[in-house]
Amino acid sequence: NAGVTQTPKFRVLKTGQSMTLLCAQDMNHEYMYWYRQDPGMGLRLIHYSVGEGTTAKGEVPDGYNVSRLKKQNFLLGLESAAPSQTSVYFCASTPGLAWGETQYFGPGTRLLVL
């Protein structure tokens, strides 16, 4: 049981390049999330999904797109990377709305946009 995994762990992009971050979970969780973490800002929600085939915008969605074609995978795309997107990206998942259910986090992806 690997939990939540993220690919890649680290990436350097040039301004204008595109890339996709992959999040995979093997816990059969319904809900999945993408956050970004910047110094002094805590974690901020980019997009989330409440089930296969669904996505919704979070707090800071601009410049990102997501897809959830399979229940276990949640992809985060950057179509045209900007230096402001330099950050650490975390994926998380949770079974649903049950009391006390926390979110389970992946190890993070560090992205540097030059």
Add this chain to the structure above:
Amino acid sequence: AQTVTQSQPEMSVQEAETVTLSCTYDTSESDYYLFWYKQPPSRQMILVIRQEAYKQQNATENRFSVNFQKAAKSFSLKISDSQLGDAAMYFCAYRSVTGTASKLTFGTGTRLQVTL
């Protein structure tokens, strides 16, 4: 929208001593969940403790306990008998019980140093 405030960017504690990290939040809801997460240098987010707002009793997990003051909208974390392994960033988080997404709102974090 809910907000979570952690007013202590950094804290320091000596090994074996007790430290309290502060967290306040703003909400108009009467029921909700509160969490403390630990983020060590590995960056992995680890759940430390959780509390549901309707429960009067403060949650406790081994050396970690909370002081939940609902009227004051305060949710502090007390770490007793601090250990070197407790050194990390600590994030307070709020989760609404309404809505369909189970989203978390995080504070900006407190960096805890543990000294010998």
